[in-house]
Amino acid sequence: YRLKYDNKREYAAFFAEETVKRHRREILSWGCDCMIPVPLFKKKKIKRGFNQAEVIAAKLSGRLQIPYSAKILCRVKDTEPMKQLDHARRKKNLEKAFKISKNIVKLNKVLLVDDIFTTGSTIDECSTVLLAAGAEEIYFICLSIGVGC
Numbered sequence: 001y002r003l004k005y006d007n008k009r010e011y012a013a014f015f016a017e018e019t020v021k022r023h024r025r026e027i028l029s030w031g032c033d034c035m036i037p038v039p040l041f042k043k044k045k046i047k048r049g050f051n052q053a054e055v056i057a058a059k060l061s062g063r064l065q066i067p068y069s070a071k072i073l074c075r076v077k078d079t080e081p082m083k084q085l086d087h088a089r090r091k092k093n094l095e096k097a098f099k100i101s102k103n104i105v106k107l108n109k110v111l112l113v114d115d116i117f118t119t120g121s122t123i124d125e126c127s128t129v130l131l132a133a134g135a136e137e138i139y140f141i142c143l144s145i146g147v148g149c
Helices: 011-029 042-048 052-064 087-094 121-132
Strands: 034-037 073-075 098-100 109-117 137-145
Touching: 011 052, 011 137, 034 052, 052 109, 073 121, 087 121, 098 121, 109 121, 121 137
Parallel strands: 034 109, 109 137
Antiparallel strands: 073 098
């Protein structure tokens, strides 16, 4: 909560370190080409001043030596805040919310990074877009699991 809403970006280093301590072998065994943070809509990123998933991905990338890019996947729809929606409304809210940027190199295995996994709607929608663009396998890491799973 503090990372996301209180601008405590320094917490990302701790979260990355703990994730790597506990899951390094498994993450590296996936053989991902690239780590992609779940993007924020441009206005929301400007208002917040940062994308928490991007900050986490940058720290994980440095610790795991997996390249990351915040330019491959973009959010093109200004969605409602997910914390107030049930599963069905989350899914509807995210329809056509993401797209792949133009001129990307084909990625075989992608590691998505987000802060919270609640119903899986965000990961599902991002994965759908990446798979349609030619990715073969999608893996994901989230810092926490929210109520609603």
